[in-house]
Amino acid sequence: MSKNYFSSSFRLGVLGGGQLGRMMLAETQKYDIYTVILDVAKDAPCSEICNEFHQGDLMDYDTVYNFGKQVDLLTIEIEHVNIEALIRLEKEGLTIYPQPRVLQVIQHKGRQKDFFVKNKIPTAAYKRFTSAKEIMPDTEFPLVWKTAQFGYDGMGVKVIRNQEDVKNLPDVECIIENLVPFKNELAVIVARNKDGEIKTYPVVEMEFHPEANQVEYVICPARIDKKVAGKAQNIALQVADAFQLVGLLAVEMFQTQNDDILVNEVAPRTHNSGHFSIEASYTSQFEQHLRAILNLPLGNPDSKVGGVMVNLVGEEGFSGKVVYQNMEEILKISGVTPHIYGKKETRPFRKMGHVTIVDKDIDKAREVAEKVKRMIRVISE
Numbered sequence: 308m309s310k311n312y313f314s315s316s317f318r319l320g321v322l323g324g325g326q327l328g329r330m331m332l333a334e335t336q337k338y339d340i341y342t343v344i345l346d347v348a349k350d351a352p353c354s355e356i357c358n359e360f361h362q363g364d365l366m367d368y369d370t371v372y373n374f375g376k377q378v379d380l381l382t383i384e385i386e387h388v389n390i391e392a393l394i395r396l397e398k399e400g401l402t403i404y405p406q407p408r409v410l411q412v413i414q415h416k417g418r419q420k421d422f423f424v425k426n427k428i429p430t431a432a433y434k435r436f437t438s439a440k441e442i443m444p445d446t447e448f449p450l451v452w453k454t455a456q457f458g459y460d461g462m463g464v465k466v467i468r469n470q471e472d473v474k475n476l477p478d479v480e481c482i483i484e485n486l487v488p489f490k491n492e493l494a495v496i497v498a499r500n501k502d503g504e505i506k507t508y509p510v511v512e513m514e515f516h517p518e519a520n521q522v523e524y525v526i527c528p529a530r531i532d533k534k535v536a537g538k539a540q541n542i543a544l545q546v547a548d549a550f551q552l553v554g555l556l557a558v559e560m561f562q563t564q565n566d567d568i569l570v571n572e573v574a575p576r577t578h579n580s581g582h583f584s585i586e587a588s589y590t591s592q593f594e595q596h597l598r599a600i601l602n603l604p605l606g607n608p609d610s611k612v613g614g615v616m617v618n619l620v621g622e623e624g625f626s627g628k629v630v631y632q633n634m635e636e637i638l639k640i641s642g643v644t645p646h647i648y649g650k651k652e653t654r655p656f657r658k659m660g661h662v663t664i665v666d667k668d669i670d671k672a673r674e675v676a677e678k679v680k681r682m683i684r685v686i687s688e
Contacts, residue, residue, distance in 0.1 A: 312601055314339045320378030321345070322365055323385035324353035326648035326658065327577045330585070331384065331593045332356055338597065345374045352649040368392045375401055382554065382600050383576055386414045387457055404501075404553040404600040405575040412550075413575050417455045417482050423570055426549040429542065430570045431561070433484040439476035442483060446470075455480040487569060489561040493529055494580035495543035497556045498595045501602040506595075507543055508588065508608040510536040511580050513559075516620075521656060524676055525616040526669060527583045531562065539568050546573060555596045557581065579618070579658075586644050586663045587614025613669035615676040619645075619660040619685050621653035627687035629653040631660075637679050642666050645683075659685045 310317065319335065321328050324346030332353060335342040343359040344351070354360045363370035365385070371392035375381050381396065381403045393407035412418045417435040424430070431451075436442060439452065448470075454463035454477070466486065467473060492515065496508040512529035513522050529536060543558040550556065557578030559571040581592035590598075590606025598605050621629075629651060637643050647660040662679050666672035 310601075312338065312340050315341075317341060317380075318343055318359075318378045320374060320381040321353075321357075322371065322374075322381065322383045322388045324348070324351035324357070324360065325384060326352050326650075326660075327384040327593075328353040329356065329649060330582075330646070331577065331596060334591070334594045334597050337594075340597070343374075343378050345370070350651060355649075365389065372396060375403075380404070380600065382596075383410070386410055386575055388414075390414070405556075406551075406553065409550050409552045409575055413573060415455050416453050416458070416572065417480070419572060420482060420484075422549070423546075426545075428546055428549065428570050429568060431484045431487050433482050435480075435482050437480050438478050439473060439481055440478060442473050442476075444470050446473075446483070448472075449486045451484045451486055452476060453482050453484070455482060487561045487563060489563050489569075490566075491529065491531060491562040492571070493531070493539050493560045493562055493568075494525075494578070495540055495558050495560070496578060496581045496584075496592055496608075497543050497547040497558065498592075498599045498605050498608065499547055499551075499553055499556070500599045500605060501553050504605050505544065505547060506605045506608045507540050508581060508584065508592070509610055510539045511583070513580060516656075521618065521620065521658070522579055523618055523680070524673070525580050525583055526673060527587060527610060527614045528669065530669065532566070535562060535566050535568070538566075542568050542570060546570060550575075553602075554599050555581075555592060579616075579661075582646070582661050583614035583616045583663055584608075585646070586665050587612050612665045612667055613672050615664045615669070615672040617662045617664070617676045617680050618658060619647075619662060619683065621655050621657040621659055621685050621687075623655045625685075625687040626654045627652060629659060630686050630688055632684040632686060633682045636682050637662065640664075640675060640679070642672070642675065643679060653685055653687050 324344040329352040344353045344357040365388045371389040375396040492513045499505045510529040512526040514524040516523045557574040561569045585591045642665045
């Protein structure tokens with residue numbers, strides 16, 4: 308008989324209380340699962356709506372270990388957490404998904420790339436360095452530089468075009484990759500539970516902001532050939548199988564000019580590329596994450612309708628108490644659903660929310676998304 312998670316004394320612990328956790332809370336509330344959150348910020352998006360909130364540093368060994376001792380199962384909404392504490396907790400019998408060994412690989416981009424090569428997963432050629440100072444003057448440019456750890460939302464990623472650019476890089480452990488000439492940036496979210504049941508969401512197409520290197524639009528289904536989509540899903544399944552991960556795995560990929568698929572990087576959690584699923588899919592990625600980590604039957608990941616997601620980020624030139632302009636105007640448009648993340652302070656390019664646009668015609672949804680992007684402004688008082 309499976310464990311009773313619903314309206315019971317079961318305590319689900321989550322490391323991280325940001326917007327991903329906030330959207331997952333809608334699902335834990337739907338199932339009446341008691342949810343305990345740890346985050347460094349006292350006003351984190353989850354702080355006022357979870358069952359129990361703890362403030363503390365996710366990278367601090369004692370904080371994470373002591374938090375883990377208070378819950379029955381532990382999961383994450385961000386991978387930058389203290390792995391040593393998780394390894395000890397797991398040895399002492401706590402169930403942790405995704406597994407600490409998986410997080411240990413994924414949270415370090417050098418180890419992640421090594422894992423791809425070891426498991427014959429196609430990826431761009433790369434080199435690892437303990438410091439950017441080791442990048443030699445005879446290196447062929449352009450290339451992509453990535454900090455090995457703690458990069459997010461375009462932070463810690465730069466296109467390097469010459470040796471002068473190298474001089475301006477921070478002195479941290481890093482990797483460099485060949486710059487891939489690609490047609491599209493794609494993503495596939497894979498769900499897997501303890502029993503090994505596995506399901507994939509449709510391939511999505513991602514359009515990036517040219518300056519911030521953040522995803523600006525996510526389009527589902529991706530407007531690509533069915534054979535290419537099938538290849539992307541198969542490679543995503545290959546990655547998930549190699550990790551034997553329990554939970555959700557977001558696999559970001561490049562579609563090259565020759566229609567090859569190269570894995571860029573992965574995230575072992577719910578992901579920005581899956582937000583469309585709240586409105587557009589039979590089972591949202593957040594519900595699917597819960598089903599996977601609790602070893603429940605996985606839900607149907609198929610789309611009910613085409614969906615486009617628009618990220619709402621802080622406008623350049625504005626910092627301070629947030630104001631959302633023209634919210635009433637976008638709410639007049641059919642098929643538009645905004646999600647506000649509960650962050651009270653805005654700053655340039657900070658993720659503050661997203662808007663989903665659904666339509667049977669994906670091209671029409673993309674047109675409306677452009678309109679929404681032009682209309683809504685995230686500014687400060």
